[in-house]
Ligand code: SF4
């Protein structure tokens with residue numbers, strides 16, 4: 001089958017890909033800006049004691065723990081879940097990158113390496129999505145903490161990944177439309193949903209790092225204090 | 231929509247007002263990923279899905295979502311948003327935040343997003359406490375801290391009396407009749423601020439610390455006021471109480487013009503006094519430095535002011551990291567530094583430091599007797615951890631942890647086989663400073679007497695021993711008679727009560743688990759009768775539920791306690807202490 005000819009795309013696909021998709025991005029930026037503004041309206045916890053540790057180092061450590069599963073005792077014992085977590089999030093990043101680069105550089109995206117690379121992550125994202133969904137449904141502990149929004153987001157992301165597998169070869173307008181339909185829907189829905197955690201992450205990790213760094217708790221495993229003159 | 235109760239409305243309102251930026255981020259950032267599930271000892275021990283940190287927090291998070299989350303306001307069911315509506319829901323929340331979370335922060339350390347569940351628990355506790363939703367023990371201790379200035383309601387006389395008693399003990403141990411425990415010494419290098427448990431029930435850690443200060447030749451003082459380092463502002467989430475307790479200590483230290491404040495081994499004591507209370511009480515900047523006794527001991531060892539001989543502690547020792555020290559104060563290496571030099575065989579507990587499991591007595595849990603059963607059930611995680619070390623002694627740096635771990639050891643029957651003894655003994659729990667003091671090389675070392683002969687003033691005093699086990703009665707009777715006391719006995723609560731009235735004992739040693747009238751009933755009746763209310767009571771028990779008498783204090787608290795199996799040295803020390811103090815008090819009154 002041949003690649004999609006860009007100028008032959010139907011008006012609906014064009015509308016979603018070139019207009020609604022970017023409108024969604026704009027909406028998301030505005031919505032998040034407002035959300036962040038709202039958060040900063042809350043007073044911050046005050047800290048006036050002299051520090052015992054290094055704030056900067058601790059804040060860096062706080063962010064870095066995301067890539068250091070051995071620093072989290074529970075992740076250390078569930079490496080499989082960490083790998084799943086990492087691959088799933090990389091797959092999401094590939095999906096977003098694919099959606100935004102394609103309208104601007106469709107010829108470049110026809111490169112077989114890029115298609116293969118994207119497809120690989122769409123497949124991984126899809127499989128991990130199913131595994132995570134199964135875990136949410138079958139594990140009583142996970143079921144207990146799952147809201148309808150949690151299920152909805154995960155199902156939709158998994159479907160999006162599935163549409164990505166079909167759309168990545170760039171040979172079917174229908175699949176491409178489905179892929180952009182999901183991507184666009186997400187841009188409008190995400191600011192309302194639990195997926196927003198990726199934005200809050202940057203703020204909360206800063207505060208957590210600063211708080212524990214101040215007390216010399218982060219980076220974990222305190223170092224010996226210097227000898228004072230008694 | 232259901233009509234909300236008055237309390238529910240008040241809760242929702244105060245929740246809205248108290249939420250700060252860090253809380254909001256912790257509420258909003260949770261992705262319900264479940265990574266933290268296995269970090270919580272409540273979930274690990276029970277497997278109950280309601281006990282994961284996220285499940286517990288969702289009960290609080292639902293209020294935030296109902297109040298602030300966009301979707302939560304539009305489609306509450308979709309995201310699990312709901313304000314509190316009834317008094318029953320408040321009780322349920324009380325059970326979660328007081329009875330199912332010790333605020334240990336292990337889940338905070340294990341959340342990839344940094345959600346601080348313990349901070350959210352603190353927020354919920356503060357809103358509940360204001361409405362009177364809190365365990366009785368928490369309320370009583372808060373009242374004592376507000377009104378008397380310490381968590382065990384100890385009067386100034388009793389406090390000074392205990393210090394005098396410790397002073398006399400040390401005079402004898404040091405062979406120095408001029409030895410004085412300095413009180414309110416102006417301009418001293420540091421003021422030593424302690425946990426009331428050390429004053430009221432177990433002065434061994436005080437003696438150990440004073441011994442270290444004495445042999446290191448330090449310039450220090452105790453304060454006659456503001457001496458309590460514990461702070462139920464932390465456990466109740468009430469910053470006003472937290473600030474009040476901090477300021478009591480800071481103001482007295484300022485008056486004494488000391489350069490430093492040293493906090494005895496207490497996890498939440500150090501956390502509150504050093505890190506939280508200066509902010510709560512708007513006391514920053516303080517004109518002195520605040521450090522832990524552990525840091526001071528490291529310095530003393532490093533500069534050679536104290537020399538340790540590890541062979542004096544030959545049995546295997548492990549260390550339990552108190553949550554507040556390891557996760558909220560960064561104190562992890564100091565105790566290890568001391569123990570590695572004070573003991574021959576120091577063994578790590580796995581996991582440790584910031585990953586350590588809670589002793590299960592944190593967050594004020596020791597004062598909440600209504601949750602004792604659950605506390606002991608979830609302590610299985612800690613018990614397994616301790617058992618694997620094969621240690622004979624569990625050292626820790628917190629008085630709450632000492633009590634919590636003692637209960638764990640008792641409940642899970644954790645024993646060490648000393649080879650020379652027939653039955654393996656229950657593991658010993660102690661503070662780090664006790665092992666350091668035991669390992670100190672002292673010039674012209676004074677030999678410790680195993681059982682100190684009673685002072686003349688208390689010789690011949692009458693002790694009523696109440697226990698349903700004949701062997702125990704005989705054991706205590708022999709020990710006390712040999713030490714010069716008169717002993718009368720009773721093998722149940724009913725007879726005990728009669729003898730308390732007819733024999734007029736100077737002290738009662740009391741078992742708790744007895745057929746018929748339990749020790750708890752006996753104690754309440756004894757204290758409620760004018761005739762017997764003032765007889766000092768020393769509880770000697772294997773049952774853990776006696777702690778309610780220490781914290782709930784519907785009647786005056788017992789004067790001492792000890793867990794079975796009986797350590798003769800500790801038994802005699804406590805009997806001496808109680809009787810000497812009571813003789814002194816009577817002399818003063820006369
Ligand atoms: S608190 Fe953190 S680790 Fe626990 S479920 Fe929420 S995001 Fe996951």
Ligand code: SF4
Pocket residue numbers: 269270271272282283286330331332333334335336337338347348588
């Ligand atoms: S703070 Fe500790 S006790 Fe509370 S939920 Fe987290 S891990 Fe469990």
